[in-house]
Amino acid sequence: MRNAIYNFPIPNNEPVKTYLKGSPEREALEAELKRQSETILDIPIIIGGKEIRTGNTGKVVMPHDHQHTLAVYHKAGEKEVKMAIDAAMAAHEQWEQLDWTVRVAILMRVAELITGKYRALINAASMLGQSKNCYQAEIDAVCELADFIRYNAAYASKIYNFQPKSAQNQINSVEYRPLEGFVFALSPFNFTSIASNLALSPVLMGNTVVWKPSTTSILSNYYLMQIYKEAGLPDGVVNFIPGSGAVIGKEIFASPDLAGIHFTGSSATFKTLWKQVGDNLDTYKAYPRLVGETGGKDFIFVHPSAVAEEVGNAAFCGAFEFQGQKCSAASRMYAPKSLWPAILEKIKDSASKVKMGDVRDFDNFINAVIDETSFDNIASYIDYAKNSPEAEIVLGGGYDKSKGYFVEPTVIVTTNPHFKSMEEEIFGPVLTVYVYEDADVDATAELCDKTSPYGLTGAIWGRDRVALEKLATKLRYAAGNFYINDKPTGAVVGMQPFGGSRASGTNDKAGGELNLIRWVLPRSIKETLVPPTDHRYTYMK
Ligand code: NAD
Numbered sequence: 001m002r003n004a005i006y007n008f009p010i011p012n013n014e015p016v017k018t019y020l021k022g023s024p025e026r027e028a029l030e031a032e033l034k035r036q037s038e039t040i041l042d043i044p045i046i047i048g049g050k051e052i053r054t055g056n057t058g059k060v061v062m063p064h065d066h067q068h069t070l071a072v073y074h075k076a077g078e079k080e081v082k083m084a085i086d087a088a089m090a091a092h093e094q095w096e097q098l099d100w101t102v103r104v105a106i107l108m109r110v111a112e113l114i115t116g117k118y119r120a121l122i123n124a125a126s127m128l129g130q131s132k133n134c135y136q137a138e139i140d141a142v143c144e145l146a147d148f149i150r151y152n153a154a155y156a157s158k159i160y161n162f163q164p165k166s167a168q169n170q171i172n173s174v175e176y177r178p179l180e181g182f183v184f185a186l187s188p189f190n191f192t193s194i195a196s197n198l199a200l201s202p203v204l205m206g207n208t209v210v211w212k213p214s215t216t217s218i219l220s221n222y223y224l225m226q227i228y229k230e231a232g233l234p235d236g237v238v239n240f241i242p243g244s245g246a247v248i249g250k251e252i253f254a255s256p257d258l259a260g261i262h263f264t265g266s267s268a269t270f271k272t273l274w275k276q277v278g279d280n281l282d283t284y285k286a287y288p289r290l291v292g293e294t295g296g297k298d299f300i301f302v303h304p305s306a307v308a309e310e311v312g313n314a315a316f317c318g319a320f321e322f323q324g325q326k327c328s329a330a331s332r333m334y335a336p337k338s339l340w341p342a343i344l345e346k347i348k349d350s351a352s353k354v355k356m357g358d359v360r361d362f363d364n365f366i367n368a369v370i371d372e373t374s375f376d377n378i379a380s381y382i383d384y385a386k387n388s389p390e391a392e393i394v395l396g397g398g399y400d401k402s403k404g405y406f407v408e409p410t411v412i413v414t415t416n417p418h419f420k421s422m423e424e425e426i427f428g429p430v431l432t433v434y435v436y437e438d439a440d441v442d443a444t445a446e447l448c449d450k451t452s453p454y455g456l457t458g459a460i461w462g463r464d465r466v467a468l469e470k471l472a473t474k475l476r477y478a479a480g481n482f483y484i485n486d487k488p489t490g491a492v493v494g495m496q497p498f499g500g501s502r503a504s505g506t507n508d509k510a511g512g513e514l515n516l517i518r519w520v521l522p523r524s525i526k527e528t529l530v531p532p533t534d535h536r537y538t539y540m541k
Pocket residue numbers: 186187188189190191194212213214215244245246248249264265266267269270272293294295296326327328425427456498499500504505
């Protein structure tokens with residue numbers, strides 16, 4: 001039995017590699033892109049470490065070339081979900097009783113494998129399967145993923161070290177037990193790192209997990225399972241069950257052992273999950289923990305004292321990187337009349353310099369949106385704007401799904417601050433702008449706060465710092481991640497803990513101790529050294 005008291009220090013963030021032409025990382029990535037493009041994987045369900053093939057299959061295709069199949073995956077049905085729950089429950093005792101530093105060691109090894117031996121593999125899979133360009137894949141699938149693991153090790157140290165005071169005749173302690181039951185991790189398509197973290201943060205704290213990946217990120221997510229195995233994660237600690245959310249959810253919510261849900265995805269899905277948990281509340285052995293980071297309608301609010309060129313650049317990157325498919329992506333902007341022409345000029349200038357297409361051409365800044373459903377949804381918003389007397393499309397507006405799901409970076413200007421695309425999450429490269437009279441800053445800030453049900457990210461811009469402070473106060477609840485003179489995307493683990501409130505989620509801040517604390521059941525233990533034997537109060541003696 002070890003007796004060292006471990007403290008995993010706050011790590012450095014994983015450096016982002018440059019992928020310059022001719023660099024070793026570029027060559028390795030290009031070779032891996034070629035290999036994966038020439039392969040059709042057969043992706044099984046993985047339960048208790050065993051591969052299961054149901055024969056009920058779906059296809060994994062490249063969003064930028066949808067006739068190109070990357071893999072065929074097997075879908076879990078009712079039977080497999082029950083098996084996955086049983087496997088998670090069976091693995092629970094051994095995993096929770098393992099010294100927590102051994103759990104850390106296994107997960108830290110995952111981070112080492114991802115940033116080293118499998119860097120090209122996980123980047124290539126995220127590029128091909130989720131249509132991310134090389135930079136977007138690198139900051140997500142490698143850097144953020146490793147940061148989540150390494151920071152969580154440090155945060156877990158902090159939690160386990162958080163102990164109450166003892167006294168002369170008593171020893172007190174808090175034991176941080178994992179939840180009693182299994183955790184259901186339900187991940188979105190857009191970040192490989194989030195998919196990993198949704199399963200691994202409960203796992204770090206001693207829980208076992210049933211993981212349903214998104215059907216449009218299965219390629220990278222399946223490789224993660226293989227890397228977990230190589231890192232030494234015992235069978236059954238994470239059980240991988242691709243398939244239909246509704247089919248899988250039904251079995252999961254009926255299980256008395258459901259101890260928690262770790263979700264990232266749309267607000268609509270999270271509400272459905274929450275309702276199902278509510279409907280089954282009498283079934284559960286304990287109240288399931290519900291942790292959900294959901295949608296956003298993220299804003300850029302421009303004060304008249306801002307520098308138009310800086311705002312234009314932030315708007316372009318914040319709205320269009322990864323095709324606007326970040327929960328934090330800028331999707332509405334409030335711009336003062338005096339600055340708007342110059343801001344638009346800058347956005348147009350940037351748009352004229354970028355190319356759109358296949359991820360394997362490294363010159364393409366813009367790639368495809370994730371699938372046909374998403375493409376059609378985005379196109380419907382663009383068409384709505386095209387046909388509305390309240391809106392004008394001043395950039396882009398084109399879309400084409402003949403080869404891949406391509407949507408041009410699009411800017412809509414509206415005269416109605418409550419225009420549909422100012423309020424609803426679109427999840428694509430569409431920015432809607434409301435141009436206000438410079439004198440109406442306060443009233444427009446009020447509008448910004450009240451317009452959408454979400455509260456995820458937001459940015460304010462200006463040189464007048466006093467005015468910005470006033471705005472920051474007014475918009476206090478409008479965003480859980482708030483930026484001053486920066487774009488609303490690009491949160492870094494350990495620096496800007498991420499999550500929002502209102503319709504954007506439970507704000508448990510992924511990648512921090514606030515999140516990890518949701519996966520433990522603290523037990524306070526008091527030991528009295530010499531118990532008293534006389535019931536009388538002192539004054540009665
Ligand atoms: P989604 O809600 O469609 O899907 C998320 C997961 O839930 C998927 O695995 C899906 O298969 C599953 N699912 C869907 N319906 C289900 C049901 N009825 N029962 C059980 N499971 C079900 O989300 P998405 O399209 O994958 O991701 C995009 C959304 O995620 C956007 O709304 C975005 O804002 C949000 N998001 C939020 C954050 C954040 O940190 N706040 C981060 C990334 C993405």
